[in-house]
Amino acid sequence: MSSLPGRLGTVDPTSDRAVFRQIADQLREAIDRGRFSEGEKLPSEAELVEHYGVSRMTVRNSFSVLQGEGLVHAEHGRGVFVRPRQPVRRLASDRFARRHREQGKSAFLVEADAAGSHPEVDSLEVKEEKAGRDVAVRLGSSVRRVLARRRRYLLDGRPVEFATSYLPIDIARATRIAEPDPGPGGIYARLEELGHRLDRFDEEIRARMPSPAEVRTLRLASGVPVIHLIRTAYDTDGRAVEVCDTVMAADAYVLAYQLPAT
CATH class of the missing domain: 3.40.1410.10 (Chorismate lyase-like)
Known part of the structure; x- marks a missing residue:
């Protein structure tokens, strides 16, 4: 049973939007709404695979979208974290x-x-x-x-x-x-x-x-x-x-x- 329903929703398999982009959208919204705070570690690949019922590659593609936007950064062996934004x-x-x-x-x-x-x-x-x-x-x-x-x-x-x-x-x-x-x-x-x-x-x-x-x-x-x-x-x-x-x-x-x- 996924532990993330309070923070993240579900994907729509009938949508024209690719599943990895739907997941990126939900993670982005959760970050913007403060459900994941600055410096906090995002759910692991395994947790997101379980929550969404998708492959690891799909989750990695979602993370790549957020990294490309500068919202998160990956630390080898530790996970993916919300980038601090203190302008x-x-x-x-x-x-x-x-x-x-x-x-x-x-x-x-x-x-x-x-x-x-x-x-x-x-x-x-x-x-x-x-x-x-x-x-x-x-x-x-x-x-x-x-x-x-x-x-x-x-x-x-x-x-x-x-x-x-x-x-x-x-x-x-x-x-x-x-x-x-x-x-x-x-x-x-x-x-x-x-x-x-x-x-x-x-x-x-x-x-x-x-x-x-x-x-x-x-x-x-x-x-x-x-x-x-x-x-x-x-x-x-x-x-x-x-x-x-x-x-x-x-x-x-x-x-x-x-x-x-x-």
């Missing part, structure tokens, strides 16, 4: 507020503090290089070379995003911005100290599936997309002083905005 709220309308820089906090540190998480930056690279076409267009046609700052961000040891900031050489060369640690408040605080008082940030955001390199860098589970964000920072003279190209694990963030109604 950071990225408060786009507040994260670059000047008061945070004046307190010596970068935008990522602000988010980490709000989430109660431990932030880290690794894989840091700072170097001068030729401006790519898209970066040159955003920074201005006269910009030929840039200072590039590449880094990966971790929360509680988990990679959640990696970003590259591109700054015009005439602004960044031989300043703290060119050092691995730019100091309290990050590069935006240093830009303002150099006389480039920030006026606005323009952001373009899209969702897409990750490249193989992005999967490796962010250690993404199968089926998890990324958020690709390109931000351009402008000073009060209207000059573009930075372009930041960021790729984020989509399951790690909620993008939150406050928009005026006037």
